[in-house]
Amino acid sequence: METVSLSEKQKKSRRGRNVALAVVLAVLVVMFYIITLVKIAGGIAG
Numbered sequence: 001m002e003t004v005s006l007s008e009k010q011k012k013s014r015r016g017r018n019v020a021l022a023v024v025l026a027v028l029v030v031m032f033y034i035i036t037l038v039k040i041a042g043g044i045a046g
Helices: 008-045
Strands: none
Touching: none
């Protein structure tokens, strides 16, 4: 099986996309966590 070798520029670009995707996913997780806490706190207070 033949493997594709990436240039340094392609590796750097791929790493940048991976980091950006990880940041977006982390922000979404934090947002869902905060929204859940607010909903639970609102339910308890109300």
